[in-house]
Amino acid sequence: MRLLSIIFIISTFFSTSYGQSVKKDAEIFALRYAVTKSKDPISYVALNAPDSVLFEPVFMFWLIKTTSDKMILIDAGFINDDESFESRYNLKTYQRPDSLLQKIGISASDITDIIITHPHRDHIDGIDLFPNAQIWMQKEDFNYFVGDSWKLDPAEHGYMERDVLKIIKANFAQRLNLIDGEKEIFPGISVYTGSRHTFNSQYVVVETTIQNIVLASDNAYSYYNIENSVSAPSYATRDTIGYAKQLDRMKGFVQDNKYIIPGHDGLVFERFEKITDDIVRIE
Numbered sequence: 001m002r003l004l005s006i007i008f009i010i011s012t013f014f015s016t017s018y019g020q021s022v023k024k025d026a027e028i029f030a031l032r033y034a035v036t037k038s039k040d041p042i043s044y045v046a047l048n049a050p051d052s053v054l055f056e057p058v059f060m061f062w063l064i065k066t067t068s069d070k071m072i073l074i075d076a077g078f079i080n081d082d083e084s085f086e087s088r089y090n091l092k093t094y095q096r097p098d099s100l101l102q103k104i105g106i107s108a109s110d111i112t113d114i115i116i117t118h119p120h121r122d123h124i125d126g127i128d129l130f131p132n133a134q135i136w137m138q139k140e141d142f143n144y145f146v147g148d149s150w151k152l153d154p155a156e157h158g159y160m161e162r163d164v165l166k167i168i169k170a171n172f173a174q175r176l177n178l179i180d181g182e183k184e185i186f187p188g189i190s191v192y193t194g195s196r197h198t199f200n201s202q203y204v205v206v207e208t209t210i211q212n213i214v215l216a217s218d219n220a221y222s223y224y225n226i227e228n229s230v231s232a233p234s235y236a237t238r239d240t241i242g243y244a245k246q247l248d249r250m251k252g253f254v255q256d257n258k259y260i261i262p263g264h265d266g267l268v269f270e271r272f273e274k275i276t277d278d279i280v281r282i283e
């Protein structure tokens, strides 16, 4: 009887300390920096989907506040000072990514690292807002972005010349880190490839003590793509079979598909706890 109560006390102690360690875990946020004026048919981003289903395309990036001194962004948004953004995206609202971060008390200089999922303008253009950040990008994606892509019609690749200059300048400043395929970059934070949204786009899996969270970016365009296991149409990937395969692989990382965070779906801001306007905590 006495032994049992000692075991009970010990197990209570350990479950309590486990609870505390959960609280100290990395925090993950989605930040919505721009919204478009109208909803789009889901068929724009999912093969063979009905035109009647609509989704709200939004622009977001993600923040991982680690328990170490790392403050990591996944993508950096864009700086809306070029008319091409308005005409291309039909924007209703926009706030600069660094201003949005200030709403949760984080200044641009606090960001230590940025993992770029792919070099489209809405994901890479904001890198120079964060002067202290080391930038992490897939080597093959970088090579194509600064090299062969410019032999094509610009409309075909969707990149911006000024973003090429920004990433080259980051390299001169010893701030560029090229990743060769799949790798754990920081403890519990790994990148995966194979969706080929761009030449070799990557997504991020974050292990927390409670669960894994997949920050898919455009490697899972919307929840519809995830829930129906359908590939994005050909303009959103260079490999429709590979894209669908990675959607299935992402499901293997999580307990619930809700924890695969798509790149452009406004539903992210309904499914998670609101911290302030345009910012939710993913947990």
Ligand SMILES: [Zn+2]
Residues within 6 Å of the ligand: 120, 122, 123, 218, 263, 264
């Ligand atoms: Zn995008």
